[in-house]
Amino acid sequence: MIEVRDLVVRFGDAPPAVAGVSFAVETGETFGLVGESGCGKSTVLRALAGLNTDYGGEVRLDGTVLPPHRPRGFFKRVQMVFQDPYGSLHPRQTIQAQLLEPLRNQGMTPPADAVGAALDSVGLPRTAAFRYPHQLSGGQRQRVAIARALMLQPEVLLLDEPTSALDVSVQAEILNLLMDLRAQRGLTYILVSHDLAVVAHMCHRIAVMQGGRIVDGFDAATLRAGTPTHPYTQELLAASEAYGEAPAG
């Protein structure tokens, strides 16, 4: 479905933020990118989404190389959900206006029940359409952000730390919602996170990034068993376990 080859992103004269990243994601798969701050995981996602057009290498969608300036039709197929639902929604537009914006950008006439159906699909009451973001909780806002990303019925969602700004009980609700939507619509996800537990829970395959490169890759079962071999992955796993849950077994 999506293929990334030798992706390089530079900011100024500094060493490249992403230094040659390649991976491929199948239809219906959830692919996780994990790493610590500054490893380049979000930069990869932003380049994929077309938010950063100044990259080297290739991004293919269904085998076709995408131009760095993404054509309008691209956004009908690929949408992004950002980390911070406080920052990613317009503070002075109603939820309804924000949900309709993707349709308007595509020059489409919204179907009569578009907003209501979108709110239903993410488990929000229909009255939320007339609210402003500040009238909603963090979890509700992230639901709105997900509903907005789904307005164009995309096939791929790019998820950048979708729950790291939320409380654990709300995180559980949003992760469940994302899993339900994946099952209902056959969505493909690329999930960026610093949290190994979230990635192990959601993803089929996982790549570990460090210093702008993918240093390790494995499937979810390997992560659950605690058997990735790369020293950096071991270090991450040990750190998550040392202060978090007990090791496997």
Place this chain on the structure above:
Amino acid sequence: MSNPLIEVRNLGIAFGRGAAAVPVVRGVSFALGREKLGIVGESGAGKSTVGRALMRLLPPAARVTADRMAFRDTDLLAASERQMMELRGRRMGLILQDPKYSLNPVVPVGEQIAEAWRLHHKGPAREARERTLAILEAVKIRDPARVARLYPHEISGGMGQRVMIAMMLIAGPDVVIADEPTSALDVTVRLEVLHLLDELIESRGLGLILISHDLNLVRRFCDRVVIMYAGRVMEILPAADLERAEHPYTRGLLASLPSIHRAQDRLPVLRRDPAWLAGAGGTP
């Protein structure tokens, strides 16, 4: 607990006056000895508000009431602002979440640490400088002389948090209140900072109140845990017994954490029960 460092009985905090007053903390009681006490809860549970009330750092609109709120023999409700000035920093230290916002961006970190010492001790500038370098070494910063000259934007998040810890320790407090001290840090750095904090607390025999939203962190790091929900204490229990917690809120929180090692189709979702708000809360 005999002779606690901090004792809080039936603490209530409300914002605003009269009929418009919004209660945010109700009936909170606990005591802190020379131990590590965690206060856990979700956003809005009132955990940071309790921490700030202890330091008397709440804005004037906050109404604080309690049967007792004391640091050793000092009644924190009745203490004058002058008395509080002597307590804050000198006897009770506060570490905040994000060094990026808590440090002065235009003053080298060494000077900021020295300032914390000079505020509480009379002494020559030379001694302040020597103590600064010594405390930077104590928080395991290599080449303290060089780091002391750096500005906050020139140091990493982990180093910034060490500087914050150094700044707080240099005054020699008995009690440390750490409000989400590692939430802004990466997991590997977080661990280093926690180990450091642990070591310093143990070696100096301090009492620590660790305020966090992170159950896992508190479970591993603290001796006892206070679970807060909607401004009330749900239960207080030894951290080692958290797995066997009985309160449905605590159990719900624990269950909603995704696991690295366990595959699950869905995460159990917390069902909030209005009855939790009716109970008076835990025992100290």
